[in-house]
Amino acid sequence: MDFGPYLMLATLEGAVLAAVLALMASGLSLVFGVMRVVNVAHGEFYMLGAVLAWWVTSMVGGGPAVAFVAALIVVPVIVGALAAAADMTVLKRLEYDPERTIVATIGLLYILQQVTLMTYGADARPVVPPFNTRLALPWLEWSDGGLHMFWPWGLSTTTYKLFVIVAGIVILSAVWAMMRHSRIGLLMRATQLDSEMAQAFGIPVERVYALVFGIGAGLAALAGVLIVPIQQAHYLMGGDALLLSFIVVIIGGLGSLAGTIVAALLIGLSDGIISVFFSPTLAKIIATLLVAFVLVFRPQGLFGTRDR
Amino acid sequence: MTETQKILVLHVGLIALLFALNFILPAYHHGNLARVMVLATYAIGYNVMLGYTGLLSLGHAMFFAAGMYGMALSIRHLGFAPAPALLVGIASGAGLALVVGLLALRTAGVAFMIVTLMFAQTVYLTILLAGRWTRGDEGFVIQQHERVLWGIDLSDPSSRYLAALTLFAICLFATLNLIRRPLGRVFVAIRENEERARLLGYNVFRAKLFSVVISGTISAAAGASYGLLFGYAGATFATVQYSIFPLLWVLLGGTGTIIGPFLGALFMFYLIDLSSGVTNAYMLIAGVALVVLVMFAPQGIAGELRRRIWSWLP
Amino acid sequence: MSKSSESKSAVSRRSALKTLGLGAGAAAALPLWARYSSAETAAPIRIGFQKHATGIGAAYGRWYDRTSQAAVRLINEAGGINGRMVELVTEDDGTDPKRGAEVIEKFATQSNCDVAFGTLFSHVVVGSAPRAGELKLPYFVVSEGHHVASGMLNRYTVQPGITDVKSQVQAMAPFVSQNLGKKVTMIFPDYAFGHDHRDFFTAAIEAQGGEVVGLIPIPPTETSFTKYFPKIPRETEVIYHVMVGPGVLTFVKELGEFFGPSRPEIFGFIDSLEAVDLASPGLEFLEGTYFWEGNPRYAQPDQTEYDKHFRAAIGIDENGASINDSKDVSTYAHMFGCWETLYVIKAGMEAAGYAGPQDRAKLIEAVEAITTMPHSNEHPQGAKVFNGKTHQVFGPQYISKVVDGKLMVVHTASIEDGMYPDEVDYTTQAL
Structure with a gap:
């Protein structure tokens, strides 16, 4: 494939990854920002989102579109409730101590993986996308003294992939609006700034924490539901997603939602674009080292203001 | 007894007990304990950073793998004997730790975790990329005749056990000695309050770099020994999972204790081994055990011992 | 040492143990040989x-x-x-x-x-x-x-x-070069299993007068694949794919989306779709493509009594799925x-x-x-x-074509097709 069309294809693929990553990472960032908790089980909430989406779509009749919408609504709520329950039964009792919460969430990770393996099984299972038309994309070429449009071999995307990009933008805008303009958002921001002060002002910090943990997990689950028609639900899918969203959160600057989103775009697009220039594994190595060096030379992340 | 004597009695006693077990353990547990001692050495290396200097790394598998591959590749491709190969492995780990330390120590906290994770991921992918020499994920066998160290066949159960015990004992006493020396005290000062350590005039960066290099070297020694004792080198040992393991062992056994890493590795090994005999869902049991332990024994096993009985435990 | 003396000593150990009347608890504490001979x-x-x-x-x-x-x-x-x-x-x-x-x-x-x-x-x-x-x-x-x-x-x-993979790959090359095309692009996982495919198939297809025009190794942690497909050279006549792991279905689906209506010939190892239902959404494009199968997943018209017996004993239907759940597809080729x-x-x-x-x-x-x-x-x-x-x-090795959503065997490679010279003689090693 020519260079131009290839770059466009890689950018489109990168944008899909970026959208999903931004959703998932903003959940992780929210939890870290407000609660100062590194949630290692975050990838498993993403996995649960995908697995439950398969479950819901295979239970609900009325065609793939109806089933998918049902999953989009029901699944994040279930996962969010589960996470909130885990917060109240386990994390609260650890007093959110950083090291202990890491061990506890690793434990949670094992539990969620194993329970999924025992109930859902080891197979990768597909969900039918609500719509999925292949769109061949045109490219412009300068030939015979004029600009001509043509359809290069393989340059295409699907309507569903475009939908994922749009859905990512819409959901993130909603989250941003909630943080900025709603009462819940205000409580969260107050707790993030100073939880003791917030407590003194009568904010139910414990309930805010449970809510934040639930919303964070819900966002990961939402990302899982959106990705499952493209990639299949599998009980080990959380691991790599967790690594990527960790990277995004740190690069973006801890607890900064805007930074997280920009970083997701950066990571998603660079993953696609670097693969244009290098052999695949070498591209992964370069992308990984790039992240490491960004942090080495800018430890607060690209958009963080200070090391907290 | 003074505290120093008590400490000496406990640790020498542990090594003596492990030595005695060589002669009485049934074959299966004998083999397991040899493995656990090598893994515990890895955890001891990890504990130097996490337990004594307060540096949480998520990429220690790269040091373990550097040791393993430094050793195994020099046997496979350069025809080295085990002793120099072991040294190559340890030196690879030390060199890698120096480079990683110089770069990663510019960061702190969560950024440090991610930077170490990324470097480890790079090492893992590089092993795959160099598949022509490493055979990638499949790895390769170090044949029995290549594992004869000074006339001792390391594939013999008793030799393997004693070799593992020697490695474990050296690293145990080395770290015990380290934390009682000035350098070790600086480590602890940094763990407790880095800013104050700096104000007191210590070169914090240099001390942390020492910590990373010592930790990486011990981990590499464990990796090189593991390959040599069990005859296999593979990329699996460089995956994230093998960076998480020492973290778990140390946290379970007790951060900042000398015997904690051993107790943690032993506990996790038998937890998985015994529960996998009862049910297929042993990961579930391991997960629940982690949550329960962290809720009710937050200091880890040795930490609880220190809190309840042996306040002098180092 | 001759084997007879070995077994004799084992017997004497056993009788010694019996006369000593050791209990099971004591036996557990004894070294390996003692517990076995009891x-x-x-x-x-x-x-x-x-x-x-x-x-x-x-x-x-x-x-x-x-x-x-x-x-x-x-x-x-x-x-x-x-x-x-x-x-x-x-x-x-x-x-x-x-x-x-x-x-x-x-x-x-x-x-x-x-x-x-x-x-x-x-x-x-x-x-x-x-x-x-x-x-x-x-x-x-x-x-x-x-x-x-x-x-x-x-x-x-x-x-x-x-x-083994060397034998399998080698037996495929004649069919690929004679029926599908001479210019092959290989897509394979970037680790030992994939490298074996790369090395053995490259050698085998060259022996048949064909050539490998493109190599696309995929890193094992990858979850999306479309971005690598443009590396497939335009001159490619046959795509050869083999993938393992949970990402396989995504891989095959994205391959179809990439090519749309104008695909080259596609030859894959069934590993890419082992335990996956061929009727999964997005796999329609596989119609008319070819697969290596270790053992044909779908019961063939000339099904042997042996294959019937095998399926019945495990509980597998004629489509290679569990008789209790048609969605539960087996790893029939292995x-x-x-x-x-x-x-x-x-x-x-x-x-x-x-x-x-x-x-x-x-x-x-x-x-x-x-x-x-x-x-x-x-x-x-x-x-x-x-x-x-x-x-x-x-x-033997089987090559099947997807016809009406089912894999139908079109070629059976003989045992000899997969033979290669010995690389080792284990019998010279001590027992």
Whole structure:
């Protein structure tokens, strides 16, 4: 494939990854920002989102579109409730101590993986996308003294992939609006700034924490539901997603939602674009080292203001 | 007894007990304990950073793998004997730790975790990329005749056990000695309050770099020994999972204790081994055990011992 | 030392133990040899089954388990081995080489297994085999890796039930070059298994006058694939793909989306879709493409009685799915290897007059002496030729075309197509 069309294809693929990553990472960032908790089980909430989406779509009749919408609504709520329950039964009792919460969430990770393996099984299972038309994309070429449009071999995307990009933008805008303009958002921001002060002002910090943990997990689950028609639900899918969203959160600057989103775009697009220039594994190595060096030379992340 | 004597009695006693077990353990547990001692050495290396200097790394598998591959590749491709190969492995780990330390120590906290994770991921992918020499994920066998160290066949159960015990004992006493020396005290000062350590005039960066290099070297020694004792080198040992393991062992056994890493590795090994005999869902049991332990024994096993009985435990 | 003196000493140990009247508790504390020789001959033969119950191999592990359980049930119904019942001792290895080696030790020294069996993933085999060799525990792998025949392993590791990747790949090249095209682009996982495909197929297709025009290795952690497909050269006549792991369905689906209506010929190893329903959404484009199959998943019009027998015993319908759940698709192209391996163990133990662990060396020699295995209920995939020197079996390979959403066999590669010169002679190693 020519260079131009290839770059466009890689950018489109990168944008899909970026959208999903931004959703998932903003959940992780929210939890870290407000609660100062590194949630290692975050990838498993993403996995649960995908697995439950398969479950819901295979239970609900009325065609793939109806089933998918049902999953989009029901699944994040279930996962969010589960996470909130885990917060109240386990994390609260650890007093959110950083090291202990890491061990506890690793434990949670094992539990969620194993329970999924025992109930859902080891197979990768597909969900039918609500719509999925292949769109061949045109490219412009300068030939015979004029600009001509043509359809290069393989340059295409699907309507569903475009939908994922749009859905990512819409959901993130909603989250941003909630943080900025709603009462819940205000409580969260107050707790993030100073939880003791917030407590003194009568904010139910414990309930805010449970809510934040639930919303964070819900966002990961939402990302899982959106990705499952493209990639299949599998009980080990959380691991790599967790690594990527960790990277995004740190690069973006801890607890900064805007930074997280920009970083997701950066990571998603660079993953696609670097693969244009290098052999695949070498591209992964370069992308990984790039992240490491960004942090080495800018430890607060690209958009963080200070090391907290 | 003074505290120093008590400490000496406990640790020498542990090594003596492990030595005695060589002669009485049934074959299966004998083999397991040899493995656990090598893994515990890895955890001891990890504990130097996490337990004594307060540096949480998520990429220690790269040091373990550097040791393993430094050793195994020099046997496979350069025809080295085990002793120099072991040294190559340890030196690879030390060199890698120096480079990683110089770069990663510019960061702190969560950024440090991610930077170490990324470097480890790079090492893992590089092993795959160099598949022509490493055979990638499949790895390769170090044949029995290549594992004869000074006339001792390391594939013999008793030799393997004693070799593992020697490695474990050296690293145990080395770290015990380290934390009682000035350098070790600086480590602890940094763990407790880095800013104050700096104000007191210590070169914090240099001390942390020492910590990373010592930790990486011990981990590499464990990796090189593991390959040599069990005859296999593979990329699996460089995956994230093998960076998480020492973290778990140390946290379970007790951060900042000398015997904690051993107790943690032993506990996790038998937890998985015994529960996998009862049910297929042993990961579930391991997960629940982690949550329960962290809720009710937050200091880890040795930490609880220190809190309840042996306040002098180092 | 001759074998007769070995078995004599084992007997004397046993009688010594009996006269001493040691209890079971004391026996547990004794070294390895003592506990083994106290085993009664009427006790069942214990086969340690190293199962990928968790980790990336879990989908295979489930079907390897079902197949093995069915074969053991049939063997026992027919009177067992040497008059003794057979018992599978299953341990999960987590698809991890470290745990795999630990499981081998457990079989040999804790759970009193006579042999170990059943591993698929190459890294687990390579990580476990040194321990099996040291413990002198016969280790029957069902892995299709080239590690056994390459000479990397040891005298106690045998692969008598499934062909290896070198043989499979080599047998495919004539068909590909004669029927699909000469210019091939290969898409494969960027690790040892994929590299074997790359190296062996490149050599084999060049021998046929074809060439590999593009190589696209995919990193193992990858979850999306479209961005790599533009690297496929335009001149490509045939795409050769082989992928393993949970991402396989995404891979195949995205391949279809990439090409749309104008695809080149596509030839894949069924590994890319093992345990995946061909009727999954997005796979419609596979119509008219070709697959290597170790054993045809869909019952063919000329289905043999042996294949019927095999399917019925495990509970698999004519589409290769569980009879209880048509969505539960088997790993049909690989799992016959477990079945056939268990029958090889049976044949070997009978030929060796196997009575207990003291006869393990005799068992290895008996298996090495096997040369041919006829197409039968014991070997439902086809007739086999076993090479006792390289410890590797050779058998037929199937190439199927997707017709109306089903895989129909269009070519059967002969045993000879997959033969290659020996790379090792394990029989020269000490037992």
